Amino acid sequence: MIEIENFSKSYGANTVYKNFGLSLEEGKITCLLGASGSGKTTLLNAIAGLIKYEGELPKLKCSYIFQNPQLIPNLTVRGNLSLICSDGAKIDDMLERVGLSDKAARYPVNLSGGEARRVAIARAFLYESDILLMDEPFSSLDLKLKYRMLDLFFEIWRKDRRTVLMVTHDVDEAVKAAHRILILSDGKIINDFTPEGEVPRDLSDCAPVREKTVQLLLN
Amino acid sequence: MKRFFTQRKLNILISALAVAVMWAVWIIAYYAVGNDYIIPSFRDTFLSVFEECLFKSGFWISFLNTLLRTLCAFAVSFAIASLLAVPGALFPGFNAFVKPFTVFLRTLPTLAVILLLLIWTNPRVAPVVVTVLVLFPVIHARIYAAVSGIDDGVRHTLKVYGVKKSVAVFRIYLPMISPSLLSQTGADISLGLKVMISAEVLASTYKSLGGMMQEARLFLEMPRLAALTLLAVLIGLVIDVAFTSLARLTDKWARKDGVND
Numbered sequence: 001m002i003e004i005e006n007f008s009k010s011y012g013a014n015t016v017y018k019n020f021g022l023s024l025e026e027g028k029i030t031c032l033l034g035a036s037g038s039g040k041t042t043l044l045n046a047i048a049g050l051i052k053y054e055g056e057l058p059k060l061k062c063s064y065i066f067q068n069p070q071l072i073p074n075l076t077v078r079g080n081l082s083l084i085c086s087d088g089a090k091i092d093d094m095l096e097r098v099g100l101s102d103k104a105a106r107y108p109v110n111l112s113g114g115e116a117r118r119v120a121i122a123r124a125f126l127y128e129s130d131i132l133l134m135d136e137p138f139s140s141l142d143l144k145l146k147y148r149m150l151d152l153f154f155e156i157w158r159k160d161r162r163t164v165l166m167v168t169h170d171v172d173e174a175v176k177a178a179h180r181i182l183i184l185s186d187g188k189i190i191n192d193f194t195p196e197g198e199v200p201r202d203l204s205d206c207a208p209v210r211e212k213t214v215q216l217l218l219n
Numbered sequence: 220m221k222r223f224f225t226q227r228k229l230n231i232l233i234s235a236l237a238v239a240v241m242w243a244v245w246i247i248a249y250y251a252v253g254n255d256y257i258i259p260s261f262r263d264t265f266l267s268v269f270e271e272c273l274f275k276s277g278f279w280i281s282f283l284n285t286l287l288r289t290l291c292a293f294a295v296s297f298a299i300a301s302l303l304a305v306p307g308a309l310f311p312g313f314n315a316f317v318k319p320f321t322v323f324l325r326t327l328p329t330l331a332v333i334l335l336l337l338i339w340t341n342p343r344v345a346p347v348v349v350t351v352l353v354l355f356p357v358i359h360a361r362i363y364a365a366v367s368g369i370d371d372g373v374r375h376t377l378k379v380y381g382v383k384k385s386v387a388v389f390r391i392y393l394p395m396i397s398p399s400l401l402s403q404t405g406a407d408i409s410l411g412l413k414v415m416i417s418a419e420v421l422a423s424t425y426k427s428l429g430g431m432m433q434e435a436r437l438f439l440e441m442p443r444l445a446a447l448t449l450l451a452v453l454i455g456l457v458i459d460v461a462f463t464s465l466a467r468l469t470d471k472w473a474r475k476d477g478v479n480d
């Protein structure tokens with residue numbers, strides 16, 4: 001279990017979290033679902049050590065898939081991966097798995113949006129971390145590409161079984177991908193439930209879960 | 220029908236027109252003043268340029284001395300500025316320590332410094348120190364702005380993935396800012412040349428462009444003084460254009476499909 005206890009964060013007079021607590025089961029995908037401004041990204045950034053906060057968070061080695069791929073522009077695809085992994089064979093294997101072996105020498109500027117995102121996924125799994133943080137990683141993609149990326153993500157995750165904390169405001173994404181769904185509002189978890197079935201779920205089988213989640217979000 | 224005047228050709232024509240305007244102002248001023256000791260004629264100046272370049276070996280030695288001193292001052296300024304600006308942009312506390320020094324150097328009166336340095340050092344060293352003092356805050360501000368301007372996403376990625384600061388600086392930050400720095404290098408060296416010559420004039424540095432100008436002034440050789448000024452401007456222009464072209468070339472090189480690994 002990864003335990004977060006007494007986490008507090010304020011931006012000036014605006015308190016986003018006060019004594020927030022959360023337990024994450026290892027090897028599972030937990031999804032934080034909430035409206036814009038509910039503090040989802042703030043929590044991820046605090047766990048990753050990118051922002052200052054009050055309270056104690058466990059010291060974790062993190063991989064992070066940001067909203068944008070955030071590749072280093074002056075390094076090639078291989079350069080971006082070799083920055084965080086010195087094992088060339090592992091890099092080759094990962095490039096193969098994400099289908100970018102032939103584009104290893106390209107710079108990010110010469111990649112399509114989907115290819116850049118695949119590099120971001122490859123980087124996140126290549127880095128040996130305790131937790132993988134994902135901040136609306138597929139939000140800017142069209143539907144077809146979004147599901148292709150989710151399939152690719154699960155293809156790698158199944159062999160890796162890394163602990164994942166994903167934030168999103170997309171109900172379908174959460175229902176399809178998460179073992180456990182947490183609904184966040186004003187820095188508090190207002191609902192915590194575990195839908196049935198193994199991930200990734202087929203959305204056509206999840207109408208009741210989807211309906212329930214939408215109702216909880218609307219309320 | 221293909222247009223004869225492309226924008227590039229038009230720009231060259233407009234620049235040529237600007238040079239013609241400067242030339243016309245000179246000629247008008249020459250005839251208006253009517254005194255060769257105040258404004259020399261274009262013809263005498265032009266002949267003097269050729270005389271200096273072709274028949275006086277002293278000119279080339281002086282030119283090389285001044286140019287080497289300028290390049291030396293630029294290299295020292297760039298090295299110190301890089302060493303202080305890059306960590307300054309990454310660690311706010313370090314920048315708070317460096318900032319008073321850069322503000323002080325920016326406002327320091329150059330002439331007063333030259334006079335003091337002439338007492339403390341010699342006419343060959345003083346212009347180099349002055350040029351460093353003038354160039355350092357300019358280059359420091361540019362490197363600081365370039366590193367600070369690096370996307371937060373890049374910084375966050377490097378932090379999350381535990382990339383060492385030294386690797387981040389030498390493999391990521393410096394290559395990322397180098398095209399913008401290179402494009403300004405010509406302008407910095409031109410500025411350095413200008414300051415160097417001014418300092419050499421004041422210091423009467425032996426075998427230097429500034430020293431030659433001071434000599435021409437003392438002997439009232441106005442065409443020679445104008446010729447040396449014109450040559451200094453041309454040298455600065457050549458350096459500026461050369462570095463701008465180099466920056467354009469590296470920019471093109473960086474944009475194309477690369478194989479850096």
